[in-house]
Amino acid sequence: MKSSSSEAVMPSSLSxxxxxxxxxxxxxxxxxxxxxxxxxxxxRWLFRAxxxxxxLWVLVPIALxxxxxxxxxxxxxxxPKTLTPALSFETLDFFWHYQGVISAxxxxxxxxxxxxxxxIVLGAPAGYALARFVFPGMNAYRMIIxxxxxxxxxxxxxxxxxxxxxxxxxxxxxxxxxxxxxLALPFAVLITSSLFMGIPVELEEAAWLMGCNRWQAFRxxxxxxxxxxxxxxxxxxxxxSWNEVFASAILTVENRTLxxxxxxxxxxxxxxxKYAGGLILVVPALLFLFAIRKYLFSMWGISNR
Amino acid sequence: MRKMPxxxxxxxxxxxxxxxxxxxxxxxxxxPLEEAQQMREIALAPYAEAINYMPQxxxxxxxxxxxxxxxxxxxxxxxxxxxxxLGSLTPSILTPLNDLQGSLADTGISKQYMTxxxxxxxxxxxxxxxxxxxxxxxNRKALPYLPxxxxxxxxxxxxxxxxxxNMQEATGSPKLGFPAGRxxxxxxxxxxxxxxxxxxxxxxEFRSDDxxxxxxxxxxIWAVTNPRSTAYGFMQEPLLNGEVWVAFDHTARxxxxxxxxxxxxxxxxxxxxxxxxxxxxxxxGLAVPANATNPDASRRLIRYLMTPEAQIRTLRATNFFPVxxxxxxxxxxxxxxxxxxxxxxxxxxxxxVLSLLPSGLGQQSGLFNKIYxxxxxxxxxxxxxxxxxxxxxxxxLQTLINTSGAGCWLPDPPSDGPCPVK
Numbered sequence: 001m002k003s004s005s006s007e008a009v010m011p012s013s014l015s016x017x018x019x020x021x022x023x024x025x026x027x028x029x030x031x032x033x034x035x036x037x038x039x040x041x042x043x044r045w046l047f048r049a050x051x052x053x054x055x056l057w058v059l060v061p062i063a064l065x066x067x068x069x070x071x072x073x074x075x076x077x078x079x080p081k082t083l084t085p086a087l088s089f090e091t092l093d094f095f096w097h098y099q100g101v102i103s104a105x106x107x108x109x110x111x112x113x114x115x116x117x118x119x120i121v122l123g124a125p126a127g128y129a130l131a132r133f134v135f136p137g138m139n140a141y142r143m144i145i146x147x148x149x150x151x152x153x154x155x156x157x158x159x160x161x162x163x164x165x166x167x168x169x170x171x172x173x174x175x176x177x178x179x180x181x182x183l184a185l186p187f188a189v190l191i192t193s194s195l196f197m198g199i200p201v202e203l204e205e206a207a208w209l210m211g212c213n214r215w216q217a218f219r220x221x222x223x224x225x226x227x228x229x230x231x232x233x234x235x236x237x238x239x240x241s242w243n244e245v246f247a248s249a250i251l252t253v254e255n256r257t258l259x260x261x262x263x264x265x266x267x268x269x270x271x272x273x274k275y276a277g278g279l280i281l282v283v284p285a286l287l288f289l290f291a292i293r294k295y296l297f298s299m300w301g302i303s304n305r
Numbered sequence: 306m307r308k309m310p311x312x313x314x315x316x317x318x319x320x321x322x323x324x325x326x327x328x329x330x331x332x333x334x335x336x337p338l339e340e341a342q343q344m345r346e347i348a349l350a351p352y353a354e355a356i357n358y359m360p361q362x363x364x365x366x367x368x369x370x371x372x373x374x375x376x377x378x379x380x381x382x383x384x385x386x387x388x389x390x391l392g393s394l395t396p397s398i399l400t401p402l403n404d405l406q407g408s409l410a411d412t413g414i415s416k417q418y419m420t421x422x423x424x425x426x427x428x429x430x431x432x433x434x435x436x437x438x439x440x441x442x443x444n445r446k447a448l449p450y451l452p453x454x455x456x457x458x459x460x461x462x463x464x465x466x467x468x469x470x471n472m473q474e475a476t477g478s479p480k481l482g483f484p485a486g487r488x489x490x491x492x493x494x495x496x497x498x499x500x501x502x503x504x505x506x507x508x509x510e511f512r513s514d515d516x517x518x519x520x521x522x523x524x525x526i527w528a529v530t531n532p533r534s535t536a537y538g539f540m541q542e543p544l545l546n547g548e549v550w551v552a553f554d555h556t557a558r559x560x561x562x563x564x565x566x567x568x569x570x571x572x573x574x575x576x577x578x579x580x581x582x583x584x585x586x587x588x589x590g591l592a593v594p595a596n597a598t599n600p601d602a603s604r605r606l607i608r609y610l611m612t613p614e615a616q617i618r619t620l621r622a623t624n625f626f627p628v629x630x631x632x633x634x635x636x637x638x639x640x641x642x643x644x645x646x647x648x649x650x651x652x653x654x655x656x657x658v659l660s661l662l663p664s665g666l667g668q669q670s671g672l673f674n675k676i677y678x679x680x681x682x683x684x685x686x687x688x689x690x691x692x693x694x695x696x697x698x699x700x701x702l703q704t705l706i707n708t709s710g711a712g713c714w715l716p717d718p719p720s721d722g723p724c725p726v727k
Binding site: 073077078079094098099154157158161162165166170171246249250253254262264265266267268269270271273277 | 329331336337338339341342345357359360361362364365368369371372373375376380381488538539541542545546547561565
């Protein structure tokens with residue numbers, strides 16, 4: 001069998017799923033040799049339909065957003081709708097010249113990157129500790145991490161703002177990133193801990209035997225295997241920071257993030273402005289995801305290109 | 306991976322380029338993006354100093370102010386908000402502006418508005434800034450269905466009901482609309498229009514027989530109202546896409562429809578009930594936080610905003626009318642011309658009943674609105690028994706009025722002590 005030979009070179013975290021899918025396909029192959037093809041065809045169509053629905057689920061709203069943001073206001077409120085917009089860039093142009101959008105975009109990116117860095121620098125070691133060591137109070141620690149998500153932001157923002165003003169990090173991107181990192185940390189810790197659990201400790205032990213110290217073994221063996229997962233939790237942190245509105249709106253005055261800057265006003269603006277603003281909020285996050293897609297894909301066992 | 310530091314440096318550079326403006330103007334008004342832009346470009350641009358105009362949602366506006374009150378130097382220089390929003394703050398957050406009273410005395414600001422600015426105390430906590438009100442708007446397609454003999458400028462609630470029925474019968478779908486969504490201002494319709502029109506009161510007659518009759522009438526009107534009304538925030542949208550032909554809303558929330566298709570819509574006064582034509586003006590005010598770093602600069606900006614010229618510019622940007630005496634120019638946008646006429650017809654009607662914003666309620670004003678919204682939800686949407694519902698809500702209304710110690714305001718006759726609910 002082909003699968004057994006490929007399993008040997010594959011890291012074990014990925015191998016179980018990969019071998020399962022290979023086994024699937026080989027059993028399918030075996031089936032097609034004996035049974036009539038109709039059943040097989042039906043499954044294939046079901047699979048295709050399912051995939052199409054999932055893909056459309058994601059793409060249709062984005063497509064609508066794009067179409068409507070280059071339509072004229074008359075087209076948006078008018079009926080029947082067309083799929084060929086008039087290509088009017090008036091509303092998008094309005095945003096480009098809207099005072100403060102550019103600096104808010106910069107603030108948003110900066111806050112998201114800081115959040116990402118803080119969440120990973122603090123979250124990955126915590127995840128490693130949870131995965132590799134047994135220590136007293138471990139379960140309580142796990143609970144406490146999740147507990148930090150139990151308080152709604154509107155409740156936290158006011159006391160936080162008071163403290164931030166006293167400490168002097170009010171209205172700063174770094175201060176905001178610290179709040180966002182608090183929101184992102186539970187996910188970072190939990191994702192990385194399950195990630196490190198999936199990497200056999202024997203691999204590390206083998207590295208120690210070959211003369212690595214703890215840090216070297218981590219850096220050369222564990223980290224490359226964990227990189228995709230760490231990236232995924234970093235993306236999560238990025239998206240959490242990017243989408244967060246309430247804390248940003250209260251903790252900053254001059255240095256607003258894009259979401260805090262736009263979302264509040266958008267909900268009360270005419271439809272064409274809503275569409276264009278929505279597009280502007282979505283596109284940077286999409287571009288970011290696109291740029292790091294190969295790390296994400298390799299985590300799911302899809303070959304990276 | 307190697308590109309990371311460069312990207313970070315670039316981002317850091319981007320983050321620091323946002324310029325620090327001299328005066329931070331924090332406001333809950335002119336929030337929609339286009340209005341905010343016009344506020345900056347039309348209303349504030351001629352001012353000599355740089356202003357950072359920042360529109361805010363009410364929740365974050367209040368939270369930010371509460372957070373800053375302990376700080377010796379605040380980040381905010383000037384506040385713009387509705388009477389109810391400024392009134393729900395701890396009064397000591399706002400600097401007394403009594404010294405401005407003198408210089409504004411001959412500008413023609415109504416005394417009632419100045420009194421509202423004291424928020425029930427002795428000090429002038431805010432200066433009335435601009436005003437608006439609620440009116441009706443109709444698509445011209447709806448006009449043929451007006452009941453016979455009805456005058457658009459002197460409509461009654463009975464005629465509105467008949468009109469709604471006619472439209473529903475003719476088109477097959479209900480074409481009346483009210484802003485009863487989460488962001489809608491239906492509570493103002495109840496407090497300032499329906500109650501005064503049927504009971505000549507807001508608080509005292511809350512559960513009177515007249516009020517019961519009023520709710521019955523509104524239930525009938527609701528039966529020919531578009532059920533999507535419970536999702537509407539700004540009526541300009543359902544008007545523009547044709548879901549609704551006849552709607553009630555704030556002038557600033559109808560403006561888009563009037564401006565985009567001025568020939569398609571008409572503006573007219575709200576209907577009248579047995580007690581007259583209730584209407585409620587809305588007042589926004591300017592205030593200075595007690596910890597503003599440069600209160601003189603804030604006062605200078607207030608003086609500028611109160612000049613007739615700046616008030617006309619603000620009108621163009623926000624659709625809120627001047628509170629000072631100012632000559633309106635001829636070249637105003639369609640929405641202002643149309644709603645201006647309807648507003649004038651409404652306030653000068655023979656049967657007009659002036660209804661003021663709830664005053665003296667302070668931090669209870671949110672709860673006050675909730676009682677009216679609750680009554681609406683229970684009676685109209687959930688079909689609860691009218692008298693029973695009002696009997697449950699009346700003691701709550703009394704409790705919150707007693708807590709704040711607010712005396713009666715128009716259209717209720719003045720009271721000694723807290724306004725009584727009969």
